[in-house]
Amino acid sequence: METETRTSSAMHAPGAVLLISCYELGHRPIGLTRPLHALKAVGFAPDVIDIAVEPLDTEKVVHAQFIGISVPMHTALRLGIHLVHRIRQINPSVSVCMYGLYATLNADYLLSQGVDFCISNTNSAELIGLVKSVGKKVRIAVDNNGVSVGKLPSLEAYAQFEDNAEKRIVGYTETTHGCKHLCTHCPIPPVYNGKFSVVERDIVLAEIQEQVSQGATHITFGDPDFLNGPMHGLRILRAMHDAFPNLTFDFTTKIEHILKHRKHFPEFAELGCRFIISAVESLSETVLTILEKHHTRADVETAIDIVHGAGIALRPTWVPFTPWTTLDDYLETFQFVDTHRLVYHVDPVQYAVRLLIPPGSYLLNRPETKTLSLTLDETAFSYVWGHPDARMDELHKTVNTLVETDARAGVDTLDTFYRIWQLAADMHGSRHTPLGFRSKEGHLPAPRITEAWFC
DSSP states (O other): OHHHHHHHHHHHSTTSEEEEEOOSTTSOOHHHHHHHHHHHHTTOOOEEEETTTSOOOHHHHHHOSEEEEEOOSHHHHHHHHHHHHHHHHHOTTSEEEEESHHHHHTHHHHHTTTOOEEEOOSSSHHHHHHHHHHHTTOOSOOOOTTOOOOOOOOGGGSOEEEETTEEEEEEEEOSEEEOSOOOTTOSSHHHHTTOEEEOOHHHHHHHHHHHHHTTOOEEEEOOSOGGGSHHHHHHHHHHHHHHOTTOEEEEEOOHHHHHHTGGGHHHHHHHTEEEEEEEEEOSOHHHHHHHTOOOOHHHHHHHHHHHHHTTOEEEEEEOOBOTTOOHHHHHHHHHHHHHTTOGGGSOGGGGGOBOOOOTTOGGGGSHHHHTSOOEEEGGGTEEEOOOSSHHHHHHHHHHHHHHHHHHHHTOOHHHHHHHHHHHHHHHHTSSOOOTTOOOOTTOOOOOEESOOOOO
16 A cells, blocks of 8 residues: 555656657647646646747656657657657656657557657547556656646747738647548558547537637637538537637638538638638549549539638648659649639648658558558658659759748748749740749738648
């Protein structure tokens, strides 16, 4: 009994459990907020660090008995593995867990690099169980009495909602876990296998209310697909609007869901929806088939009409560099964006996105992928591939550099768009050219979140 008492006091002491987020698309990380609340609810007193917006506090690392690192995406994982090595230098004996999508996909490598546990942590239950299990082995009480823990950076530290010259504070939540779709390039299917579950409405609304009290006037719903459970999401939006009529929001959904649930879009607009993100990825029938997106170019055009017709902006995302994308395909994307006046609806970084194939990816099961020469780079957490047309690899490097340079220099999105288009047209060396069409006429600004990265 004496051992149990000492164990409990050690793991329940302030800061004995430390949660760290590396990066979550510029918003306040739900990979910290939900586990933080869940652990507090069962008697722990965790501390938190978000290294995307604040430095690593080495004192917190020194005092921790258990450190959980949230890695829901590729960029976070690349930052996270460097963080693990630093943590091991500061506190060699601490138990380290990585949790999130990319922890599960790369577990073998991570466990060989000083990580003790890798879990998906869908609803915080796995993490709580792990903390309790590790706590049974802890024999040294942590003396952090009087230390204030569990305080997240203010919402002002994160990306903002921007519309014309107006910027506003953004809150973040998710109404579901997982996704019922099996897009082959997505990291979610290997972990969830086509399953999704809803988060209780009261939990989501409480998260929204808390962030509104902290200054949020716009909410991002970061579900992989908000319309996996359309009525669940709609009920939450109605309740949110009743409580906060001036609150605006955005969400992400598939092109096929826009078509399927078109009747709801006027109501989404009335409830405050300002923009929707949808993973178009490509206009090529070949690429869309391999990625199993289940939409066509015509479907994308219909979706634009539905969303814009409701007074909401559609922000398409792209994966323009894949082993199957031709230079003609790449140029077609620019013609499409220009024709549909979507230049300000697409952040320039989207034109530099190169397909990631992580371990366990469903793409590895496609016959088209089996013909590629793939090499797993464990340190990069993805398979390395080369394009059969060497020009495409050269173009990717050039576009990537151009986008980074223009972003640092604050170049207007429209100018960057035409510069990239001209690069690709020059490489093609044929009739494809944007010259003569370069005009800001009709290209109206679109609402956005000021963080442009998506991976």
